[in-house]
Amino acid sequence: MADHDVIVVGAGFTGLAASRALIEAGCDVITVEARHRVGGRVESDFLPDGTRVDTGGQFLCRDMVNLVEVAHRHGARIVRSSTEGEQSYRPAIPPEAGEAIWDGVEQLREKMLALDMSDPSLARLTVGQWIDRQTDIAPEITGSFRRLVKGLWCRAPEDVSLAYLVSNDRRITNVYPELEMFLGDTMHALAEALAAPLGDRLRLSAPATSITMMDDSIEVDINGQAITARQVILAVPPVMARRIEISPALPAPLQKALAAWEPGCAIKLLIGYERPFWRDRGLSGSVIWSDPQGMYAFDTSHDAYCGIVVFLGGPLASEWHRKPQADLVAFVIGELTAALGDDAAHPTSTCMRDWVNDAWSDGAYSDVITDLDAADAEDVLLEGLPRLHFACSELSPSFPGYVEGAIVAGREAAKSVLAALGHRQE
Numbered sequence: 215m216a217d218h219d220v221i222v223v224g225a226g227f228t229g230l231a232a233s234r235a236l237i238e239a240g241c242d243v244i245t246v247e248a249r250h251r252v253g254g255r256v257e258s259d260f261l262p263d264g265t266r267v268d269t270g271g272q273f274l275c276r277d278m279v280n281l282v283e284v285a286h287r288h289g290a291r292i293v294r295s296s297t298e299g300e301q302s303y304r305p306a307i308p309p310e311a312g313e314a315i316w317d318g319v320e321q322l323r324e325k326m327l328a329l330d331m332s333d334p335s336l337a338r339l340t341v342g343q344w345i346d347r348q349t350d351i352a353p354e355i356t357g358s359f360r361r362l363v364k365g366l367w368c369r370a371p372e373d374v375s376l377a378y379l380v381s382n383d384r385r386i387t388n389v390y391p392e393l394e395m396f397l398g399d400t401m402h403a404l405a406e407a408l409a410a411p412l413g414d415r416l417r418l419s420a421p422a423t424s425i426t427m428m429d430d431s432i433e434v435d436i437n438g439q440a441i442t443a444r445q446v447i448l449a450v451p452p453v454m455a456r457r458i459e460i461s462p463a464l465p466a467p468l469q470k471a472l473a474a475w476e477p478g479c480a481i482k483l484l485i486g487y488e489r490p491f492w493r494d495r496g497l498s499g500s501v502i503w504s505d506p507q508g509m510y511a512f513d514t515s516h517d518a519y520c521g522i523v524v525f526l527g528g529p530l531a532s533e534w535h536r537k538p539q540a541d542l543v544a545f546v547i548g549e550l551t552a553a554l555g556d557d558a559a560h561p562t563s564t565c566m567r568d569w570v571n572d573a574w575s576d577g578a579y580s581d582v583i584t585d586l587d588a589a590d591a592e593d594v595l596l597e598g599l600p601r602l603h604f605a606c607s608e609l610s611p612s613f614p615g616y617v618e619g620a621i622v623a624g625r626e627a628a629k630s631v632l633a634a635l636g637h638r639q640e
Contacts, residue, residue, distance in 0.1 A: 223447065224245075224247060231408070280621045340374060370529050375589070449624060473585065476577075480579055481526040509527075
């Protein structure tokens, strides 16, 4: 007889959402997490003055209805991002020229979303190859589209499957800006609030190293201790799921589906200042870099904290990952100074989180499909096995790669488990 109804492996937002839904349905659930904390790719740090800041996933918008509902239910304070003022471009160009380029990028993005992926001429293409075919589009627009891919999907366009990107982007359906809001007391604090009711049903610093499929249960090895359950949810990114030894070996289609992914490469820096000096110049604090590609800055000032968040994605993040952190901080401050003015050269605090090759996620913001022969990888993983379920933001039917997507994926996995257990669902 199994020890528990369900074991959830991973206590990011996917695992936490699944665990909460299963417990509310009356299931006996154990949630195990390899890290010493919950949140997965959402985490936080404290600045010297005690201010808590998100060093992982942070932003939301009104379209992310599940995340907004969770935030309201747990009393999280939602802060509207400050966007007044002109956006800055590097190298410097007039704002109207920058806006024209990004209008062109959005049109190119819509063209990509409208593709008929059953067209044989689109088979086995990378995003980079598809961009190369857009010879009627101005180079500054196709170049900026490449930058968009590097910044949002955190891989080079030459790495990413076109079929994957089209499918992924079609599920990102927001009308309001993705950076519209954030939580004043951090997204990570919301993850902790979600985890709090789990009590001793949550085990931290407990990596799952192997899974054994048995006749009527599944055994999961946690730090040398074997526990069993009737059902298991692997609520971790695909790259991490394939590191867990599973026996008997997964069917070939599942092995191929897990092998199709590679992690995103992202670095996040938070640069604090005494005051939002850029507003004196009529600037919003938002900066788009065409060179280097994959870099973006945004104003995250709120309450007593004043600061700019800077993201590096894709090859740029990989490149800086191999260099001293102090050099990267100096580089970013220099770039902010060129974009926002001399006051940017004098920050009051700096905080950096390098997610490249992270021990328990291997990257951020999400894994992406790079295998051009694995167009069905997501469907295969979602089908899983009768007692083994794969769940993560990457596989979400809406907002994949976002905290919203993680919550949706967790709740969908919980529904599948409840159906397998024979629970009646409302």
